[in-house]
Amino acid sequence: MMLNTLLPILLFAALGLAVIGAGKRFLMWRRGRPAKVDWLGGLLAMPRRYLVDLHHVVERDKYMSKTHVATAGGFVLAAGLAILVHGFGLHSRILGYALLGACVLMFVGALFVAKRRLDPPARLSKGPWMRLPKSLLMFAVSFFIATLPVAGILPEGFGGWMLAVLLAVGVAWGVSELFFGMTWGGPMKHAFAGALHLAWHRRSERFGGGRSTGLKALNLDDRTAPLGVEKPRDFTWNQLLGFDACVQCGKCEAVCPAFAAGQPLNPKKLIQDMVVGLAGGTDAKFAGSPYPGQAIGEHSGAPHLPIVNLNGKALVDAETLWSCTTCRACVEECPMMIEHVDAIVDMRRHLTLEKGATPNKGAEVLDNLIATDNPGGFAPGGRLNWAADLNLPLMSEKKSVDVLFWVGDGAFDMRNQRTLRAFVKVLKAANVDFAVLGLEERDSGDVARRLGDEATFQTLAKRNIASMSQYQFNKIVSCDPHSFHVLKNEYGELGGHYQVLHHSTYMDELISADKLNLGQHKGGSVTYHDPCYLGRYNGEYEAPRAVLKAIGIEVREMERSGFRSRCCGGGGGAPITDIPGKQRIPDMRMVDIQETGAELVAVGCPQCTAMLEGVVEPRPQIKDIAELVADVLLEAPAPAKKPVPTKPEALEVH
Amino acid sequence: MLPDNLNIITLVSIGAHPTSGRARRAEQDARAVELGLRLAGDKLQVLHAGNPADEALRAYLGMGLSELTVLEQPSHGDALPLLNSYLKDAGAQLVLTGSQAETGEGSGMLPFLLAEQLGWPLVVGLAEVEKIENGMAQVLQALPRGQRRRLKVRLPFIACVDNAAPTARQSAFGPARRGQLQACEVAVVDDSLLVDAHFQPARPRPKRLKVIKAKTGAERMKAATAKAAGGGGQVLKDVSPQAGAEAIFKLLVEEGMLR
Numbered sequence: 002m003m004l005n006t007l008l009p010i011l012l013f014a015a016l017g018l019a020v021i022g023a024g025k026r027f028l029m030w031r032r033g034r035p036a037k038v039d040w041l042g043g044l045l046a047m048p049r050r051y052l053v054d055l056h057h058v059v060e061r062d063k064y065m066s067k068t069h070v071a072t073a074g075g076f077v078l079a080a081g082l083a084i085l086v087h088g089f090g091l092h093s094r095i096l097g098y099a100l101l102g103a104c105v106l107m108f109v110g111a112l113f114v115a116k117r118r119l120d121p122p123a124r125l126s127k128g129p130w131m132r133l134p135k136s137l138l139m140f141a142v143s144f145f146i147a148t149l150p151v152a153g154i155l156p157e158g159f160g161g162w163m164l165a166v167l168l169a170v171g172v173a174w175g176v177s178e179l180f181f182g183m184t185w186g187g188p189m190k191h192a193f194a195g196a197l198h199l200a201w202h203r204r205s206e207r208f209g210g211g212r213s214t215g216l217k218a219l220n221l222d223d224r225t226a227p228l229g230v231e232k233p234r235d236f237t238w239n240q241l242l243g244f245d246a247c248v249q250c251g252k253c254e255a256v257c258p259a260f261a262a263g264q265p266l267n268p269k270k271l272i273q274d275m276v277v278g279l280a281g282g283t284d285a286k287f288a289g290s291p292y293p294g295q296a297i298g299e300h301s302g303a304p305h306l307p308i309v310n311l312n313g314k315a316l317v318d319a320e321t322l323w324s325c326t327t328c329r330a331c332v333e334e335c336p337m338m339i340e341h342v343d344a345i346v347d348m349r350r351h352l353t354l355e356k357g358a359t360p361n362k363g364a365e366v367l368d369n370l371i372a373t374d375n376p377g378g379f380a381p382g383g384r385l386n387w388a389a390d391l392n393l394p395l396m397s398e399k400k401s402v403d404v405l406f407w408v409g410d411g412a413f414d415m416r417n418q419r420t421l422r423a424f425v426k427v428l429k430a431a432n433v434d435f436a437v438l439g440l441e442e443r444d445s446g447d448v449a450r451r452l453g454d455e456a457t458f459q460t461l462a463k464r465n466i467a468s469m470s471q472y473q474f475n476k477i478v479s480c481d482p483h484s485f486h487v488l489k490n491e492y493g494e495l496g497g498h499y500q501v502l503h504h505s506t507y508m509d510e511l512i513s514a515d516k517l518n519l520g521q522h523k524g525g526s527v528t529y530h531d532p533c534y535l536g537r538y539n540g541e542y543e544a545p546r547a548v549l550k551a552i553g554i555e556v557r558e559m560e561r562s563g564f565r566s567r568c569c570g571g572g573g574g575a576p577i578t579d580i581p582g583k584q585r586i587p588d589m590r591m592v593d594i595q596e597t598g599a600e601l602v603a604v605g606c607p608q609c610t611a612m613l614e615g616v617v618e619p620r621p622q623i624k625d626i627a628e629l630v631a632d633v634l635l636e637a638p639a640p641a642k643k644p645v646p647t648k649p650e651a652l653e654v655h
Numbered sequence: 656m657l658p659d660n661l662n663i664i665t666l667v668s669i670g671a672h673p674t675s676g677r678a679r680r681a682e683q684d685a686r687a688v689e690l691g692l693r694l695a696g697d698k699l700q701v702l703h704a705g706n707p708a709d710e711a712l713r714a715y716l717g718m719g720l721s722e723l724t725v726l727e728q729p730s731h732g733d734a735l736p737l738l739n740s741y742l743k744d745a746g747a748q749l750v751l752t753g754s755q756a757e758t759g760e761g762s763g764m765l766p767f768l769l770a771e772q773l774g775w776p777l778v779v780g781l782a783e784v785e786k787i788e789n790g791m792a793q794v795l796q797a798l799p800r801g802q803r804r805r806l807k808v809r810l811p812f813i814a815c816v817d818n819a820a821p822t823a824r825q826s827a828f829g830p831a832r833r834g835q836l837q838a839c840e841v842a843v844v845d846d847s848l849l850v851d852a853h854f855q856p857a858r859p860r861p862k863r864l865k866v867i868k869a870k871t872g873a874e875r876m877k878a879a880t881a882k883a884a885g886g887g888g889q890v891l892k893d894v895s896p897q898a899g900a901e902a903i904f905k906l907l908v909e910e911g912m913l914r
C-alpha cells in the first residue's frame with residue numbers, strides 16, 4: 002500500500018528537517034551574550050507556564066483562547082498520534098479513533114482561526130499568516146482521511162492511488178508548515194521558540210502570578226561588558242529567543258500609546274525587526290503595520306551590524322527607540338510574555354552611554370542630574386523651599402521614624418508642590434511619625450535610567466542609598482510612582498532594600514486604621530487615571546480607588562483603566578526626548594477621560610498631573626488623590642483668629 | 656575646505672555648574688572642543704594645565720576624544736608660561752579656547768596674554784571656521800544681536816569662543832571612561848599674582864532696573880526688542896584711511912582712552 006510507505010517517509014523527513022532547523026535556530030539565538038538560565042528547571046516548568054501563565058494572558062480574548070486551545074491542543078495530540086500510527090505503523094483501532102478525534106478538534110479550531118482571518122483587524126500580520134489556517138485545515142483533513150482506514154471506518158486502500166496522491170500532497174503541505182516550518186522561520190515558529198522562551202525567560206519571576214518589572218542593572222565594573230546593546234548579538238541569547246517567540250498578534254501594537262499617537266514606534270514591528278537582526282536580512286517581508294510614517298523595506302540588519310545608524314538607515318531608527326514611554330502596556334498584553342521595554346532600554350543605553358546621542362533635551366537633563374541631582378538644573382539647596390513654612394521634621398534631626406516621606410523632584414515644580422503640601426497636611430492630621438531627607442535626597446534616577454544613562458542612575462541610587470543608610474525608618478512613602486517603583490524594585494540590586502508605599506496605599510492604610518477624620522467629597526463626578534508605574538509596574542489598582550471611595554467618590558471608570566490604563570505620555574523620558582507624532586498622547590488620554598463625562602480626574606503621579614494639565618482647556622480639572630483627601634480633612638476647629646490682612650500699599654501697575 | 660594636516664589644539668579648564676557649583680566641563684571650553692572636533696575630527700588635541708587626576712576632565716573625553724593632555728601643575732601654578740612653551744613646541748596652527756573660565760581667576764585674560772606672548776593674532780567670539788587655505792583662515796566672528804563678521808586671519812592664531820559657537824555635543828559615559836588623561840611633567844611656575852592676592856566671593860553685579868512705561872502689549876514688545884539707542888555715535892562711510900584713523904583717534908582722546 003502506497004500510503005503506508007509514503008506517510009512515514011514524509012513524517013520522518015519533516016521531523017528530521019525540523020530537528021535540523023531547530024539546531025540552526027538554537028545556534029542563532031546563542032549568538033547573543035550569555036545569560037544565566039535554569040536549563041532543566043526551566044524546561045520542566047515550561048508546560049505549566051504555557052498552560053497557566055500564558056493561557057492567563059490569552060484568556061483575556063475569549064475567542065482566541067478557545068480557538069487556540071482547540072487548534073494547538075488538537076495539533077499536539079494529532080501530531081503525536083500520527084507519528085505513532087502513520088510513522089511507526091501502529092495501526093491500532095483505538096489509536097486510530099484517538100487520532101481522528103484530535104484531527105476533528107484541530108479542524109474545528111482551525112475553522113475559527115480561518116474565520117478571524119476573513120477580515121483580520123489591522124493589528125494582525127498578513128503575508129504567510131494568511132496561509133496558516135489553510136495549512137492547519139489541510140493537516141487536519143489529510144490526517145483525518147488517511148486515518149479512516151486505520152479506525153476501520155473505510156476499507157484499506159479506499160479511493161485508490163488518486164486519493165493516496167491527494168493525501169500525500171495534503172500531508173506534505175501540512176507537515177511542511179507544522180513540523181519543519183516551525184523551526185525554519187514559518188508562522189509556527191512561535192510555538193517552538195515560544196515554548197523555549199517560556200522555559201528560559203529572563204524574568205522567570207513573572208510566572209506563577211509574580212511580578213518583575215524593575216530594569217536590570219548593567220555591571221559597570223566589568224569593563225569588557227558592552228554598555229547596552231549596539232548590535233543584535235549584544236542582547237543576551239534568551240532575549241533573542243524571546244523576540245523569536247513573537248506570534249505577531251499585534252496585541253502590543255493595539256495598546257501602544259506612541260503608535261496611536263503616530264510616533265514612529267510599533268512594538269510588534271520592533272520585535273520583528275529584532276528577529277530580522279538576529280537572522281539577518283531586511284524588513285521587506287514584514288506583513289503588518291509599519292512604524293507610523295515610515296515605509297517598509299528600507300531597513301535591514303544582521304547580528305553583527307549596529308542596530309541604529311545615527312547618520313542613515315540601519316535596522317531601526319533612533320526615534321523609534323526614543324518614542325517609547327516605557328508604559329509597559331505592550332508587555333502586559335503580550336501573550337508570549339516578551340519584554341519590549343527591556344530591549345528598548347538596552348538599545349537606549351548604547352545610544353546614551355556610548356554615542357552621547359540622547360535626543361532633544363535629553364543631554365541637558367542628564368547633565369543637570371549629574372551636576373545638580375535634579376533634572377531641571379535647580380540649585381540643589383532649594384530642594385526644601387516648598388516646605389519653608391511647614392516645619393518639616395528632617396531625618397538628620399530625628400534619626401529614627403516610622404515613615405520616611407520621599408519627596409521626589411516634584412519639590413521643584415510649583416504644581417506638584419500643592420500635592421506635596423496636601424499630603425503633608427494628611428500626614429500631620431493622622432499624627433504620623435514621619436520625616437524627610439531634605440537636602441540629602443536626590444533624584445531617584447528614574448529618568449536617567451530610562452534615558453539609558455545607567456551610570457548616572459547608579460550614582461544617584463548609590464548616593465540615595467548611602468543617605469538613607471544613616472537612618473532608621475520602617476517604610477518609605479512617596480507621592481511619585483516613579484520614585485516609588487525605582488526605590489522598591491530597582492534599588493535592591495544596588496544594595497537598598499526597603500518597604501516602599503505609594504501615598505495612595507499609605508492613605509488607604511491610614512483610613513482603614515481610622516487615623517483620619519474625613520468628610521465627603523463635594524463637587525462633580527470623578528474618574529481615576531491609573532499611573533503606569535503604579536498599576537502595571539506594581540499592581541496597585543485597588544488602594545487609590547479605596548481612598549476615593551472613602552471620601553464618597555464613586556469612580557466613573559474609563560474604558561481603558563486598571564491594567565489596561567493608557568499612558569499619559571509622561572514616562573520613560575518621553576516628554577524630554579519629545580519625538581513628534583500626529584497627536585499628543587495626553588490629548589488622547591484626555592479624550593478617554595472626557596468620555597466618562599467626569600468633571601474631575603483623580604491622579605496619583607506628578608508626571609500624569611503635568612501631562613494632563615498640559616492639555617488645553619476646556620477639560621476636566623486634575624487633582625492628586627492627596628489633594629482630594631486633604632480637601633475633606635475635618636480638623637478640630639482651630640481658634641478662628643485670622644490675621645486681619647493689612648491693606649496693601651497702593652502700587653502703580655504699568 | 657580644511658587641510659588634512661591642520662594642527663588644532665583646544666585648551667580646556669575645569670568648569671563649575673552655575674547653580675550647584677559642582678565641577679563639570681566648562682560650557683565655553685566644551686564649545687571650543689566641539690568646534691575643534693568639527694574641524695579636525697579625532698586629530699584634535701585637547702590640552703589642560705592642572706591636575707591630571709581631576710575626574711571632571713573626563714567629561715571632555717566623553718565627547719569622543721581618545722586622550723587629553725594635562726600639563727601637570729598645582730592649583731597655584733601659572734598656566735600661561737606652560738601653555739606658551741607647549742604650544743610653541745607643538746607647532747599649533749589654531750588654538751581654541753573659551754572666553755572666560757568658570758573657576759579660578761576667570762579673568763578672561765588668558766587668550767589675550769597668550770596671544771601677546773606668542774605674537775599671534777587673536778579672534779574673539781569665534782562662531783565658525785569657514786575655510787582654511789594657503790595659511791589663511793576665513794572665519795565668522797559673532798557680534799551682538801546675531802550679527803556675524805567675516806574675517807580672514809593668518810595662521811597660526813588663537814580664537815576664543817563664546818555662546819555663539821555651536822553647543823557642545825553630549826558627553827557619553829563610555830568614551831569618558833575609556834579616554835586617557837595623559838599627564839605631562841613640566842616645570843611649574845608659581846603664579847606671582849596668587850602669592851599676594853586672595854580670593855573672595857564675588858558680589859553680584861547690581862542689575863539696572865528696567866522701568867517699563869509701556870501701557871500696551873505692543874509697546875512692551877517694542878521696548879523689549881528695541882536696539883539700545885547709543886545716540887552719540889557716528890557712522891563713517893567711504894572715508895579715506897587717513898580720515899578714518901583721525902576720527903578714531905579723536906574719539907579715543909575724547910573718551911580718555913588715550914592721553
Ligand code: SF4
Nearest residue numbers: 257325326328329331
Ligand atoms: S512600553 Fe508603551 S510606549 Fe513603549 S512600546 Fe510598549 S506600549 Fe509602546
Ligand code: SF4
Nearest residue numbers: 247248250251253335
Ligand atoms: S510582541 Fe507579543 S503582543 Fe506583540 S505581536 Fe508579538 S506576540 Fe503579539
